[in-house]
Every structure is written in structure tokens, then in C-alpha cells.
Amino acid sequence: MQDTNKQSVVPGAIESILSIFDSTPGRKIITGLSGLGLVGFIIGHLAGNLSLFFGKDAFNAYAEKLHSLGPLLYVIELGLLAVFVFHIVFAITVTAQNKAARSRGYAVKGNAGKPSRKSLASQSMIYTGLLLLVFTVVHVWMFKYGPGINQGYVADVHGAPARDLYRLVAESFQNIWIVLGYSSIMVLLGFHIRHGFWSAFQSLGAYHPKYTPLIYAAGILLAVVLAVGFIAMPVYIYAFVKV
Numbered sequence: 001m002q003d004t005n006k007q008s009v010v011p012g013a014i015e016s017i018l019s020i021f022d023s024t025p026g027r028k029i030i031t032g033l034s035g036l037g038l039v040g041f042i043i044g045h046l047a048g049n050l051s052l053f054f055g056k057d058a059f060n061a062y063a064e065k066l067h068s069l070g071p072l073l074y075v076i077e078l079g080l081l082a083v084f085v086f087h088i089v090f091a092i093t094v095t096a097q098n099k100a101a102r103s104r105g106y107a108v109k110g111n112a113g114k115p116s117r118k119s120l121a122s123q124s125m126i127y128t129g130l131l132l133l134v135f136t137v138v139h140v141w142m143f144k145y146g147p148g149i150n151q152g153y154v155a156d157v158h159g160a161p162a163r164d165l166y167r168l169v170a171e172s173f174q175n176i177w178i179v180l181g182y183s184s185i186m187v188l189l190g191f192h193i194r195h196g197f198w199s200a201f202q203s204l205g206a207y208h209p210k211y212t213p214l215i216y217a218a219g220i221l222l223a224v225v226l227a228v229g230f231i232a233m234p235v236y237i238y239a240f241v242k243v
């Protein structure tokens with residue numbers, strides 16, 4: 001039920017912003033935009049982590065450069081957390097609304113045909129998303145909040161003691177189960193991003209017979225590059241790096 005008193009207390013502009021949060025298309029747009037924001041983070045994260053291939057000094061120097069941002073890093077991290085929360089909350093809300101609508105018998109069953117990309121990936125977005133959430137929590141706990149200088153993980157970075165994050169990552173990827181676990185999750189990440197990318201553009205109203213195939217192709221390319229890039233790191237370390 002709409003609150004009819006809202007208009008009297010909330011000025012028009014604010015009300016129209018709030019109405020975005022209240023409508024299904026608005027929620028889809030927020031899910032799509034926050035998802036694209038997360039893709040931006042993941043591309044940056046992959047690019048930075050590629051320094052693992054250049055060895056201990058390169059990776060630790062990269063990590064130290066990030067940490068030297070100081071308070072700015074906290075601001076960026078808080079922003080990232082906010083984007084994660086928006087994405088998860090709105091994705092869950094949209095999925096629940098879709099499910100409720102389907103149970104009332106509104107939805108077309110089976111493949112919805114073009115331009116819809118209704119597929120196994122689209123139907124399982126909520127599950128791949130929740131698995132990625134669990135992965136992210138475990139991952140951050142493992143690396144960001146894992147052992148540091150006080151536990152003896154110390155490296156020399158440009159003549160000063162710094163956290164030996166390379167040793168932590170390299171030690172973790174000596175375990176075949178961690179390598180297999182990461183690799184499987186990265187395949188899911190690929191599927192999630194491939195469908196999420198298409199879906200975000202659709203929610204933003206970007207459908208055009210000429211450009212839509214390009215968006216689909218870009219989604220596939222992005223998914224493959226991210227999945228292969230992230231799988232390559234644990235596999236490379238397991239196969240070639242001994243700590």
C-alpha cells in the first residue's frame with residue numbers, strides 16, 4: 001500500500017528518487033548499476049593481482065602501494081561494501097518479486113524467446129550470486145584479515161618492512177583443494193557476470209538490434225577473460241611456485 005501522507009512530508013524531488021527504490025524497474029536498474037560497479041572492481045582486482053605472475057617483490061610492492069593510500073583506502077573500501085550491499089539487497093528483492101509474480105501465474109514458462117536471455121544462467125543468478133557472496137566473505141577473511149607482520153609474514157618492500165601477502169597467497173595455493181575450490185567459483189563468476197552484464201544493459205533500456213549483439217559478445221568476452229584470468233593465478237602458483 002502506498003503511503004498517501006508521504007507527499008506532504010517529502011519534497012517532490014526526493015520523493016521521485018525514493019520511488020526508484022519502490023518500483024520493480026527502479027530496483028532492477030539499481031541491481032544492474034551496482035553490478036556494473038562490482039564488475040569495475042573485479043577488473044581492477046584482476047589487473048592488480050596479475051602482479052603475482054611477476055613474483056614476490058612485484059606483488060608485495062603492489063599491495064603496499066594500495067595500503068599506502070591510508071584513509072582514502074578506507075573510503076574506497078566503504079564505498080565498495082555499500083555497492084556490494086546494494087547489489088545483494090536489490091537482487092534478492094527483485095528475485096523475490098519475480099518469484100511472487102510467477103506463483104500468481106503471470107510469467108511465461110520456458111524460454112521467453114528473443115530478446116530475452118532466459119536460460120539456466122538467468123534462472124540461477126540468485127544461487128550463483130549467493131555462492132559468490134559466501135566465497136567473497138571467506139576470501140576476504142583468508143587474505144585481507146589473514147596473518148600479517150605480527151605473525152611473521154614480513155617482506156622488505158623498498159627497504160621497509162611490509163606485510164608478506166605474496167607468501168600468504170602462495171602458501172594458500174599450494175593446497176589442491178583451495179585451487180580447485182577457487183577455480184570452480186571462478187567458473188560460476190564467469191556465468192554470473194556473463195548474464196548479469198546483459199541483464200544490466202537490458203534493465204537500463206539498452207536494446208537495439210544493432211548494438212545488443214555487441215553487448216552480448218562483450219558480456220561473453222568479459223566473463224571468459226575474468227574467469228580464465230582468476231583461474232590462471234592459483235593454477236600457476238600450484239604448478240610453478242614453491243614456498
Ligand code: HEM
Pocket residue numbers: 042045049063066077132136139140143144145165169182189230231233234
Ligand atoms: C585468484 C583469484 C584472486 C586472488 C589471488 C585474490 C587476492 C586477493 C588478496 C591478496 C586480497 C587482500 C588484499 C589486501 O589485503 O591488500 C584480496 C582482497 C579482496 N578480494 Fe580478492 N582475489 C581473487 C579473486 C577475487 C574475486 C573473484 C573477488 C570477487 C568476487 C574478490 C574480491 C575481493 C575483495 C572484495 C577483497 C577485499 C578488498 C579490500 O577491502 O581491500 N577477489 N584478494
